[in-house]
Amino acid sequence: MRPALRSALDAGAAADVSLVCAPAGYGKTLLLADWSRASTDVDTAWVSLDRDDNDPGRLWAAIVAALSACPSIPGGSRLHDPWVWHHDELPECLAELVHAIAALPQPIRLILDDVHELVEPDALHSIEALTRNRTARLQLVLSSRRDPPLSLPRLRLAGRLWELRASQMRFTPAEAATLLEKSGLQLTPAQVEMLHRRTGGWAAGLRLAALGVAESADRDAFLTQFSGDERSVADYLVGEILCALPEDVQEFLRMISISQPVPTRLATTLSGREDAGCLLDRLEHQTSLLSPIGRGRDSYTIQELLRTYLLADLRRQGVNRAEALHAVAARWWAAESEPVRALEHASQSHDSGLLTDMLHRLAIPLILSGDHTPLRDALTCVSAQTVAADPWLALTSAMIRLEAGELPAARGDLRRARQAWPTDGPADLAVLRAVAEQLTAGVADPAQPGSSPAAVGYTGELPAEPELEALARLSRGTFHLECGDRVDARVEFEGALYLSRIHHFDYVTMQSLALLGIVEGGTGDMHSMRAVSIEAAATAAEHGWENSIWAAVATAMLAYTALMRTDTADAERSAAEGLALDVTASSPRLRFALKAIHGAAAFDAGGRASGLAELQQARSEFGGRPAPAELVAALAMLEFRTALLLGHSAAARTVQSWLADRTGETAELLMMQAWAETTGCRHDHVRSLLMPVLEGAATMVLPQTVVEAWLLEASLAVTAGKRSAARAALRRALAVAEPLDALRPFAYAGPNIRELLVHQRGSFGASDAFAERAVVAGASGRGKREPMLSERELTVLGLLPSLLSLDEIATDLAVSVNTVKSHVRSIYTKLGVSSRRLAVLAAHEHGLLSGGVRQA
Known part of the structure; x- marks a missing residue:
């Protein structure tokens, strides 16, 4: 029935005494019966004990009868003689029994089932005597609901006891x-x-x-x-x-x-x-x-x-x-x-009364640790009238509901907390209110059309308690972030992160990491943004908080950094995962970001029309809601460039107007105008739009905007035949883009830039490695099919970036120059180019060349 346990019993057969001990209902008897039937190499004598067996005479008469019934007992064995058990003769009779067993030609197994029924000293003493008189011809198996009062420690110490316990008998x-x-x-x-x-x-x-x-x-x-x-x-x-x-x-x-x-x-x-x-x-x-x-x-x-x-x-x-x-x-x-x-x-x-007191004492530790379910359950046990009259309970309820994405209910709790606010409340209450208010900042209240709550950060002295200090720093940091003060925001978030790590406030750890990711993204440090977002997502996964708003924020940032690195599949997957989270539906900003990133990634993957449609739908759904300038600028730039690349100038102008209404005149708007004007060949006008961006005179919302500006400047210089100026502009673009890990601008910078990157390969100094990545940036994600080149064509293609002439290539390959020319013409046809330089550029884009070495 249970092979693993049968095997365990077989292994224990080497011991003198085996003990199977478990409470009623664990299947001891059934297991031993199954084992004894399966063991054909040894006879088994079975005795089922009951209360009557506390009489030693009856007990040993039953044992001898069971032993003598075994087929392997010889006819002349003393076990077949009638035994008369007397109390005063028990030791001598037991010695004779042991001697008779020792004389058997082969071993025998004696199973005593339900040993817990033996409670009288004489009966127990006789069983213990049997365990002391060891003989190689007898394996004694005891089955009991509890440890029998025998000398088990002595047997265990001597290595003579094997045990099977309830923990091993539980069904998997x-x-x-x-x-x-x-x-x-x-x-x-x-x-x-x-x-x-x-x-x-x-x-x-x-x-x-x-x-x-x-x-x-x-x-x-x-x-x-x-x-x-x-x-x-x-x-x-x-x-x-x-x-x-x-x-x-x-x-x-x-x-x-x-x-x-x-x-x-x-x-x-x-x-x-x-x-x-x-x-x-x-x-x-x-x-x-x-x-x-x-x-x-x-x-x-x-x-x-x-x-x-x-x-x-x-x-x-x-x-x-x-x-x-x-x-x-x-x-x-x-x-x-x-x-x-x-x-x-x-x-x-x-x-x-006890429950209210406990909620006052324990709410903040549970909020910080992320144990929100017990708080939610406890609050359901408190009457609505009690919650409404107690600002502490109302704020606790608001925090829990905000984290769950229940915004209307959370707003109601906040209104009740304000109405019941004491004239001189304690510091911990003020901290809790500041955090709760800020979590709803920027979320319009449908009960008050046009409203946009502007939360003020906690302004009091930092509390001495680490729990309150961590919350206070989160509040202050969020306020600084809303005001655009990223330096002070970073200081506060790092302070909250330090406290949360040393005191194991795991939920605050996740929050702090996600908020630090926002800070790093605002400064353009995509490497740090990605690193802290990965850590925030890992913390969420470790504790089962994948559906929290902070995990969703980290996912959105990871999706955006993947998009900027041209890891199209990763960006599309991350954005889809974020959109699938329940909590995303309650955050219009987050949904806007994830949907726009997903649309841009779909565009990069080759679904151009559907990608633009998703970008437009994301902006339409978001409407006129308030949002940070960085968010609206980043997503507007994605949609504008996508519309322009598809030739939808009217759609591009719509995005441009939408951004202008929200941010005013910025470097991003100038870039949009410059991109739109490039098709009209008014290069001087385009350069006049770029100059404020390149010189830093225009207000720049996104760090990568200057990369776009230098790339457009380089492209204009190539068109004008100013190769030296083009190379200088490209170097500036690479120098700014590398720390930002911003590869996507190079993916859509046009053939002039990619040709220049290939032609100048190896001359960018510290930026050479990044330039190599920029050459192939986005090539595999724009739906291009890799040309089917023969092995010999790939060999010739690998030599085209060199300075060798076709004659020298022919000599190197030991073929005729006409053969090389035939291969080159075939390569041009398959790559859709008309020159050697463009062939090398196309080969890089298709991933056929990397660092001058052919990739087989």
Whole structure:
């Protein structure tokens, strides 16, 4: 039935004594029976014990009868003689029995099932005597619900004892699925997982659950409600387990059942028993009903079905009693700095005063650690009137709802907090309000058309408590960021990040990293922006916060940096992941950014019309909502350039007007005008538009705008035949673009720039490596098909960037010059070019050349 356990029993057969110990219902008897049937190399004598076997005479008569019935016992064996057991003759008779077993021609196995039934000293003493008189011809197997009072430590120390415990006998999820299937049930993996979790792999629990499911019309409802208080389970627990325990022990278990896990010190507090630790240890060793956790074994868990039965039984004795114990546990866990457990117990105490007090004490630590679910659950236990009258509770509710994207409800909580605001509130309340207000900054309230809340950062002294200081720094940093002061914003966010890391405020760590990413993006440091965004996303993934607003912000920044690096597939994937998050729907700014980036990435991947349509739809949906200048400028530049490249000048002008209305005259608007004018060959006018950008006279919102300006300047110089000026402008563009990791401007800079990059390869000094990346930037993402060149054509192509003439190439390849010319003409045709220089440029764009070396 269970091959792994059968193999374990086989391995334990080398020991003199094997002990299979687990509570009722773990399948001990069935396992041993299956094992004995499968073991054909040794005879097995089986004795099922009961209370009557506490009489030594009856006990040993049953054992000898079982041994003598084994087929391998010779006819002349002393085991076939009638045995008369007398109390005073037991040692001598036992010695004779051992001698008879030692004389057997082959080993024999004796299984004593239900050894826990033996409680009388004489019977136990005789079994212990058998364990001391070792003989190679007998393997003794003891099966018991609890450790028998034998000298197990001595046997264990001597290496003569092998043990199989409840922890090893629990069914694995896969075994549970097989058991349920053999019971005639076809359950879903989720239903099997739920049953396994509820039963802890307890065989009897699984079997009882299977019977209940089979008889239930609504399987999901039965599984949801299945617990130790279900009739068949309760009857089994009482009849087979609890009835064997003294009443005071049962009462102890009922009282501690309100907590899972239960530390020994909490068990003492709940039960009032100073010996709680010893009792827990004894129950674990004797019954396996409890399992120790932690290296110090100072905390225990109760088997789940048993715990749910005990908890239900406690409530039957009086709901007030259970609630009072929960209140005790809440205060104990709070004193142990375990806010989640404290709040859970406070919620179950139904003591509104205690719960309110706990929320006041524990809200900020839970907000900082990201444990928002317990806060949300606790708030549902408080009346709406209490929340409305208490600004602390109202602000806590607002914070939780904001993080969940429930903006209308959060605004309502904020309004109630303002209405109930005290004249002289404490500092922690002021900090919490500042953060809550700022989280809604820039989100228009539909109840107040045209409104755009402008939150003011926390302006008081930094609190001494690290929790409050971290929140205060977040508030200050956000305010500086909104005002465009990135230097002070970085200082505050780095301070919050430092505090959150040393105090394990993991949620604030994620927030601080995401906000630092915004700061770095505003300064144009794409490398740092990407690094902190990766860390923010990793923190979110580690704690299961992928659907938080901050994880979505980090995803958006990663998508944008990928777009600027021309990692088109990565940008499109990241943007799609961000758009799929539920929280994104509640943030118009974030949705605007992600959708626009996704559209630009789709454009780069070859879906030009659909990419532009997505960009336009993103801007249309966002409408006139407030947003930072960096955000609107970056996304407007993406859409404008896309429209212009597709020849949609009217659409480009629409974007230009939209940006002008939001930012006024900026370098980005001048670049848009310059791009639009290039098609009219009015190069002097275009240069006059570029000069304020190149000289830094125009207000520049995006650091990469000057890269676009220098690239356009270089292209104009090439067209005018001013190669020296073009090279100088290109070097300036490369120097500015490299620290920004801005490759995308080079992807759409036109053939003049790409030709210049190829022609000047190796002359850019420290920017040579970046220039090589710029040559092929975006080539694979614009939907171009790689030309099918033959092996010989690829060889010739690899020599074209050199200074060798065709005659010299022919000599080098040991072929005729006419053959080389034929290959060159074929290369030109396949690449769609008309000169050697353009062939080299096209080869770089298709990834056929890199650093002058052919890529096979």
